[in-house]
Amino acid sequence: MRARRAAAVAGLGDVAHPDAGEEVWRYSRIDELDLESYLPSSQRPTGASLGASLGDSPGDSLGAGAAATVVLCDGWIQSVQVSEAATEAGVLVGTVADLEGGPEILGAVLEAPVDLFGHLNRAFCPEPLAVLVPDGIRLDGPVVIVSHVATEGVAAFPRLLVRCGIDAEATVVEVQTSDDVGAMVTPVLEAIVGRAGRLRHAVLQELGQRVWQMAHQEVHVGQEASVELFHAGLGGDYARTRTDCRLLGRGAGCHITAAYFGDGSQALDYRTFLDHAAPDTVSELLFKGAVDDASRSVYSGLIRVRPEAVRTRANQTNRNIKLSPDAWAESVPNLEIETDDVMCSHASTVSPVDADQRFYLESRGVPTDVAERLLLEGFFAEVVEAAPVPAVGNRLHSGLRAKLDQHEAVGSDAA
Amino acid sequence: MQDERVLKIEGLRASVAGSEILKGINLEIRPGEVHAVMGPNGSGKSTLSHVLMGHPGYEVTGGSVTLDGVDLFGLAPWERAQAGLFLCLQHPTEVPGVSLEALLTEAARAGGRDPDAVRQALVTEAGRLGIDERLLDRSLNVDLSGGEKKRNEALQLGVLGARYAVLDEIDSGLDVDALATVSRRIQEATEEDGLGVLAITHFARLLEVLEPDRIHVLSRGSIQVTGGPELAEQLEAEGYVGVLGDAATEEPETLVGLPHAAGFGEDPFA
Numbered sequence: 001m002r003a004r005r006a007a008a009v010a011g012l013g014d015v016a017h018p019d020a021g022e023e024v025w026r027y028s029r030i031d032e033l034d035l036e037s038y039l040p041s042s043q044r045p046t047g048a049s050l051g052a053s054l055g056d057s058p059g060d061s062l063g064a065g066a067a068a069t070v071v072l073c074d075g076w077i078q079s080v081q082v083s084e085a086a087t088e089a090g091v092l093v094g095t096v097a098d099l100e101g102g103p104e105i106l107g108a109v110l111e112a113p114v115d116l117f118g119h120l121n122r123a124f125c126p127e128p129l130a131v132l133v134p135d136g137i138r139l140d141g142p143v144v145i146v147s148h149v150a151t152e153g154v155a156a157f158p159r160l161l162v163r164c165g166i167d168a169e170a171t172v173v174e175v176q177t178s179d180d181v182g183a184m185v186t187p188v189l190e191a192i193v194g195r196a197g198r199l200r201h202a203v204l205q206e207l208g209q210r211v212w213q214m215a216h217q218e219v220h221v222g223q224e225a226s227v228e229l230f231h232a233g234l235g236g237d238y239a240r241t242r243t244d245c246r247l248l249g250r251g252a253g254c255h256i257t258a259a260y261f262g263d264g265s266q267a268l269d270y271r272t273f274l275d276h277a278a279p280d281t282v283s284e285l286l287f288k289g290a291v292d293d294a295s296r297s298v299y300s301g302l303i304r305v306r307p308e309a310v311r312t313r314a315n316q317t318n319r320n321i322k323l324s325p326d327a328w329a330e331s332v333p334n335l336e337i338e339t340d341d342v343m344c345s346h347a348s349t350v351s352p353v354d355a356d357q358r359f360y361l362e363s364r365g366v367p368t369d370v371a372e373r374l375l376l377e378g379f380f381a382e383v384v385e386a387a388p389v390p391a392v393g394n395r396l397h398s399g400l401r402a403k404l405d406q407h408e409a410v411g412s413d414a415a
Numbered sequence: 416m417q418d419e420r421v422l423k424i425e426g427l428r429a430s431v432a433g434s435e436i437l438k439g440i441n442l443e444i445r446p447g448e449v450h451a452v453m454g455p456n457g458s459g460k461s462t463l464s465h466v467l468m469g470h471p472g473y474e475v476t477g478g479s480v481t482l483d484g485v486d487l488f489g490l491a492p493w494e495r496a497q498a499g500l501f502l503c504l505q506h507p508t509e510v511p512g513v514s515l516e517a518l519l520t521e522a523a524r525a526g527g528r529d530p531d532a533v534r535q536a537l538v539t540e541a542g543r544l545g546i547d548e549r550l551l552d553r554s555l556n557v558d559l560s561g562g563e564k565k566r567n568e569a570l571q572l573g574v575l576g577a578r579y580a581v582l583d584e585i586d587s588g589l590d591v592d593a594l595a596t597v598s599r600r601i602q603e604a605t606e607e608d609g610l611g612v613l614a615i616t617h618f619a620r621l622l623e624v625l626e627p628d629r630i631h632v633l634s635r636g637s638i639q640v641t642g643g644p645e646l647a648e649q650l651e652a653e654g655y656v657g658v659l660g661d662a663a664t665e666e667p668e669t670l671v672g673l674p675h676a677a678g679f680g681e682d683p684f685a
């Protein structure tokens with residue numbers, strides 16, 4: 001593994017810095033990134049401050065009944081707890097280096113990094129974390145991973161590998177938090193779901209206001225298998241997630257459900273690449289966002305249906321609510337269809353709070369700001385309900401509530 | 416008189432999208448009274464109801480409306496509701512993700528009433544209106560039939576306990592049985608709680624139960640005829656044309672009000 005990392009470091013010089021001129025970086029804030037202002041975390045963070053920042057660990061509220069709980073700090077694995085039942089079932093959770101056959105499985109899903117940040121992660125990730133669920137095992141509780149960024153000026157490179165075996169079932173929840181630090185974090189997820197396996201994976205992104213995030217997810221789904229990905233995007237200064245999902249076996253399915261809420265000067269940026277590479281595959285994408293103040297959001301999604309992927313069904317929906325005149329939401333759904341026998345649809349909207357809906361609520365005696373809050377909670381309700389575990393939905397809901405309490409209604413007040 | 420109990424509409428004028436629809440409406444509705452407003456399609460009935468509640472799409476260009484002495488035009492829509500006005504919309508808006516209970520709980524909170532009492536009030540009122548309790552937890556008006564939406568409006572009126580209700584075609588979409596239930600419930604509110612009602616309708620059937628004190632016929636932006644219950648029967652028999660003659664049809668488009676008419680009548684060669 002050291003050799004792999006050394007090769008990655010050596011190769012960095014040849015990797016191009018991304019440019020907002022490239023389609024995949026269009027509308028991003030990549031041109032503002034000053035990479036040199038961050039230093040890769042070179043040693044395991046220690047000390048009292050770490051304990052304090054993790055004191056109110058989200059793992060506590062989400063960890064009840066968890067199959068395993070892992071805490072990472074600045075990309076380093078701080079603690080791993082696996083339930084007795086999960087251990088007995090042969091579930092492995094830990095650093096890749098310690099796991100039998102560990103190093104070989106790295107890169108089995110993601111052969112080559114997709115961009116500079118993937119290369120950086122490969123070069124500087126101190127301890128890739130693996131969650132391996134054996135064939136036929138059904139995990140009841142979720143695997144909860146709290147990934148925290150604690151150090152000013154750090155560049156953190158957490159990496160997670162999830163293997164959900166044949167006919168296995170698992171839920172993985174990643175909570176991404178930080179102290180109030182200026183930092184960059186580039187989480188990479190590689191996940192593979194074996195035949196008829198069912199994987200649910202959620203990200204609760206609650207980073208601090210000065211953190212830049214460059215995330216990548218690469219997910220491969222086998223025959224008759226399914227993956228449900230869930231995103232709650234609340235924090236960060238600029239927070240980007242690129243998701244590549246390949247439906248490789250006949251009948252494979254992918255659901256992605258996301259809620260994001262930007263305020264202040266935040267930018268939340270989601271890119272999805274859905275690759276239908278086998279017959280009878282299904283994808284269902286729902287991204288719902290709100291932008292307040294001078295924040296921005298990007299949703300850009302490409303659905304590719306290869307010639308062999310006959311009878312594909314793919315739906316992609318992106319809805320955005322613009323809460324302030326200075327906010328901006330970009331929505332770019334795309335289809336690339338190479339066979340006739342498909343049912344594909346996409347829809348995208350960017351609009352302010354619906355005036356008739358607001359009037360309806362107001363006409364029952366609800367003040368304008370409360371009416372807007374109800375409408376936005378209602379708008380996000382279907383995403384909250386789609387959370388893989390209720391605790392994740394609840395946490396998203398309180399995060400949204402906190403943002404909505406900050407929001408000032410722009411609606412018609414006095415007549 | 417400051418505290419006279421009456422919903423008083425005086426000389427009300429209003430425009431929508433730049434054209435004047437209401438051209439001087441006068442109406443006085445007292446507690447317990449039922450006033451019916453009838454009129455041809457497009458005569459401005461829904462405009463009147465929206466203007467009373469303060470819909471942002473309509474511009475008031477003249478006149479006044481007071482509710483028990485309070486100037487409604489000085490209040491935001493939600494304050495009008497809290498002051499005791501209820502509007503039953505002709506086409507109730509669908510609001511995904513917001514339940515009846517969440518809405519009425521917030522309304523109670525804003526009005527200083529007990530938010531925890533809302534659930535019980537809803538259940539009781541649903542019982543009176545024969546509404547399935549399961550409907551209470553669904554998204555407002557989403558996937559409801561036209562009749563269910565109207566029953567839902569009546570339900571909210573009952574729970575909010577308004578002083579004056581403007582009912583914009585509450586009878587449209589209701590089947591015969593539902594119409595009987597809803598109109599009986601509103602009739603009871605006029606007697607039990609002194610609810611004042613302005614009922615916009617095309618049909619005499621609603622009025623059989625509601626027993627209006629006055630019937631007003633709106634056309635061309637103002638009330639053309641006012642009468643007792645016999646007027647509804649006359650309208651049923653003779654139609655708007657029979658009762659109103661020429662005034663039953665909306666005015667033809669004229670040059671007045673159009674932008675290019677500004678210099679009309681001046682000698683262009685002067």
Ligand SMILES: Nc1ncnc2c1ncn2[C@@H]1O[C@H](COP(=O)(O)OP(=O)(O)O)[C@@H](O)[C@H]1O
Nearest residue numbers: 431432436455456457458459460461462463472
């Ligand atoms: N939002 C609107 N924009 C433009 N015109 C409108 C709007 N609402 C109503 N109108 C016009 O105002 C007139 C009165 O409409 P309305 O009050 O709905 O009539 P009624 O309810 O009596 O059938 C009609 O000519 C209608 O086309």
Ligand SMILES: [Mg+2]
Nearest residue numbers: 460461462505
């Ligand atoms: Mg109407």
